[in-house]
Amino acid sequence: MTATTYDVLGIGNAIVDVLAKTEDGFLAEQGMSKGAMALIDESRAAAIYQAMGPATEISGGSAANTIAGVADFGARAAFVGKVRDDQLGNVFSHDIRAIKVAFDTRPASVGAATARCYILVTPDGERTMNTYLGAAQDLSPADIDPAQIAASSIVYLEGYLWDPKNAKESFLKASKIAHENKRTVALTLSDAFCVGRYRDEFLDLIKTKTVDLVFANEAELLSLYQTNDFNAALTQLRGDASLAVVTRSEKGCVVLSGDKATPVPASPVKQVVDTTGAGDLFAAGFLFGLVRGFNHEDCGRLGALAAAEVIQHIGARPQTSLKALAQASGLSV
Template sequence: MGAEPLLPTANESQPAAPLILGLQPAALIDHVARVDPSLLDRIPGDRGGSMPVGMEELENILREVKSYILSSPDVLTSFKTIAGGSVANTIRGLSAGFGVSCGIIGAYGDDQQGKLFVCNMSSNGVNLSRLRMIKGPTAQCVCLVDAMGNRTMRPSLSSAVKVQANELTRDDFKGAKWLVMRYSIFNMEVIEAAVKMAKQEKVFVSLDLASFEMVRDFRSPLLQLLESGDIDLCFANEDEAKELIGGEKDADPEVALEFLAKHCQWAVVTLGANGCIAKHGKEIVRVPAIGESKATDATGAGDLFASGFLYGLVKGLSLEKCCQLGSCSGGSVIRSLGGEVTPENWQWMHKHLQIKGLPVQEIPQ
């Protein structure tokens, strides 16, 4: 069965093109749990990082997590299931927290997880008219978070449905201003097709470097993508930036920033608790982290940084203010579990934006 676009309902027929589109070939559901080391010791693989697993093993881990939580009333635990994926996090943040018209391009399965993804994204105001339904399973990931906010992830992606390059059309990109993507060697055909069509429609392209492992292991095709000149904005965290310029531990992130800026109009390197550095043209800015908060869960920090930065760009703000928006937005999501900002943490963010004199939308309910 081929991909079927999710059709708009009668009262939203022919919606205006979203200002910002996200390309996430495979919809993803995150099962996020706060756990202590005793559970992590029972999960296959090393702590930290991400290790792919089959669907049967993912379901076994989920049963173990739920059993652990039910039997540990005296341990600080919590559990949530939400739409996940880096691009989905960014798009949801732009729509729900900043009021930007957003849509997502990709595919979800005809299963309960696919329905959950659709429900979560649509309830946050994301346009789903470019999201296809394909017969098969929706991708899932178990995210285990320890007391320090560190993550151990077990994704099951190999058998999941995803949109293919030949299923994209120029109509998917028509009328948009920005396309948001995440680098993945496993989606290169889709990425390359999307970039080509986006450029034909005069859409700006934003790329997140995804992970230092992805940069290290597949650096050559990444360099080709950057050197094409089709990437207008690139986000990298400090580890990804170092891998990009050779992987030296003591490498200066500013060197990576300069490298990115040779190929992209806007280049940004996030530095965790040390804020970020960014360059546009000849201008370079360094912005400290905003707000003091111990990370409950680092999931989505970079994704929500991108939400704030892109909001600043579409508002025509200065590079420094774009970075401040990104820093504050990224800081809001680490205050709770999962890559979705709660209404309380949107309020925290808006308070800090007002202190900085930055534009804010109505606080989500």
């Protein structure tokens, strides 16, 4: 088997987040569904940007945020995602490399602009996302480096990237290479609306063991199995997935492995400021624990620790050292 160069490699949308605080009334005026992620075109992106208040630009993207968290814990991380060779593409590339994440995907020289996500944060900390995918949609199987995949202990796939046909083929190529090299493949379902679009395909990925580990929140789980019965959905997921983690906000999470369901409490939070990236950073903590050989309960505790850090400030990437927080909690090696 190929020697391990990276602990976790993420494949996802390379996006720059544009965040602004707003009121619920603005969401209603704009016809936005609070707490959801909507895909938008370039003209709608321009209209939202013009209407929203003062904004902050921060490199984002779901899997990229997870990989940033993995690196912050002290693991070796890499990311695969497509940007354009424009201003925001340069911002994204600089930011992810600055946190010691390997990012070697060649930028596009023609076509759509670098992706951006307009995130409106209401006073309760809930985030509503409007995403223009732009160049991120152009990720192709040619961008998947077999040697890099083979050298990564865990390959982490972003459900949001399941929209474009080329990206699906990239996922399947990466999964096949990873499994040929006895690596673990993880998938985050990303969003309940995303699950609604691709329910049967996601279930097929899980049931055929194309993915070994599934991350979902409660809404995504219920959407996956089209039920309002949480325990019934858990039972179905346990039967379908080799390993799965379901997050439940302040209720913590449940780790499913075989016949075992392990509940893990949430970490304490003084004030919820912005929930953007909570699931992304939870996955970072869990994956870090997994590659370090921790039991599933401690992996969940690391996930809860990272999620709690990120929701107490604006932005989806950590501002306090996750490695230091883990060490303070006795959960680092």
